Amino acid sequence: MEHKIAVVIPFYKIAFFEECLSSLASQSNKNFNVYIGNDASNEDPNRIIEKFERALNISYKRFEINLGQKSLTKQWERCLALIEKEEWFILLGDDDYLSDNYVQKFYANINLIKKYGLKVVRYASQEINEKGEVISKRFEHPVFQTFNDAFSMRFFEGSRSSLSEYIFSVEQYKKYGFRDLPLAWHADDLAWLEYSEFGDIFTINKATAFFRISTLNISRPNYLLEEKANTQYCFFEIIVKEYLNKFDRNTARKILKRFELLTYNLNKASFKFWKFNILYFLKYFGLFESVKFSRRVFLKGIKNE
Known part of the structure; x- marks a missing residue:
């Protein structure tokens, strides 16, 4: 079966990386490939990658020059350049993880996604802490939501959004790219707006992306x-x-x-x-x-x- 999804992981921190890969190895549907781009990290992920090589189709590349400190979106882009023939991609944080039905639920909805020409797929999400404990409610959304309502919920009505909870069309990424915003802050928000071409956002609420808040990531409170x-x-x-x-x-x-x-x-x-x-x-x-x-x-x- 041809793999339609690329799971792309821009690697820099090893602290939660094994949990990230473990969630991929636990997927009930393994119709995806994994691409890992090491941003010249001082931490070596090879031992962890080797642990999952039998369970996952992994392509790994270490970049010798660190880009993330200058432009995180540029690091994303060179990791995305590793993609081969997949039509969709997940840009997964190296400290985040996915519920074990994440990929299966995408394929369960693929005919609907094609029927409506959707380019952005969003999932339910929850925040977790360094121990993997859930620290937020489960954020769900209407199955079909206009970009206008999604934006309003995100910025004015107390919802949330993070890069790991989306599956994007590779074609749309090649068309629009990522805006080079400092810290890549809100680059994901521009992505789902532009990639959807200000159309509907389709949500799968029966699977969950777990976004980690820790002392190691940019999203932590009171940082920068x-x-x-x-x-x-x-x-x-x-x-x-x-x-x-x-x-x-x-x-x-x-x-x-x-x-x-x-x-x-x-x-x-x-x-x-x-x-x-x-x-x-x-x-x-x-x-x-x-x-x-x-x-x-x-x-x-x-x-x-």
């Missing part, structure tokens, strides 16, 4: 907060500049408000910011709110230029 805030600003700037007109009026308003707040928090209010956004405020909020917006920007930034 300034860099993350700056990258979130960049992310929302892209959304406003390139894609705001794709969202419904209510979500567009929320996006503009969030972008304005991020701008003030980072002391980026300026005449340029006002000039760019005033037309959007007129379009989505009307004259009265636009006057109030202008006053806020004047008080926050323009007077200091």
Whole structure:
């Protein structure tokens, strides 16, 4: 049987790597290949890889130059370049793991995925700690959800999202790539928006991606907060500049408000910011709110230029 899924693991940390591979070896459907790209790590994964070579179809490459510290998305891209003929890929964190029915549930839905021309498949998810203990509720989603609703849930209604819980079309990746955002923060969010071409997101709730929060990963609380805030600003700037007109009026308003707040928090209010956004405020909020917006920007930034 031709393998349609590539499980791509950008490797750097060994602490939870065995648990990651063990979850792949436990899959009830092994119709997938595993590609591991070592980002010049000081930790050697060979012993663990050898342990699973009989259970998994593994291709392993060690890169001699570390890219992750400069650009995590570039490290993702060179790992994805290892893919051969697969049509779909999972970009799996080396400290995350998948429920044992993850792949099986994808193939159980493949006819539906093809019927509707879907390019992004999302799974239910839960957060775990360093001990593998579940520390969050199980996040499920509507089976078919518009990108607009998915975005609103993600950023304004307390949901979550991480790279490991998606299966993406290789074709769409080759078309759009990953945006080179610092820390790759929100690069996954742009990916599911762009790869789906602002269409529906299909969710499989009967399998789970387990996303680890530990003292070793970027997502841990109170870590690189300034860099993350700056990258979130960049992310929302892209959304406003390139894609705001794709969202419904209510979500567009929320996006503009969030972008304005991020701008003030980072002391980026300026005449340029006002000039760019005033037309959007007129379009989505009307004259009265636009006057109030202008006053806020004047008080926050323009007077200091």
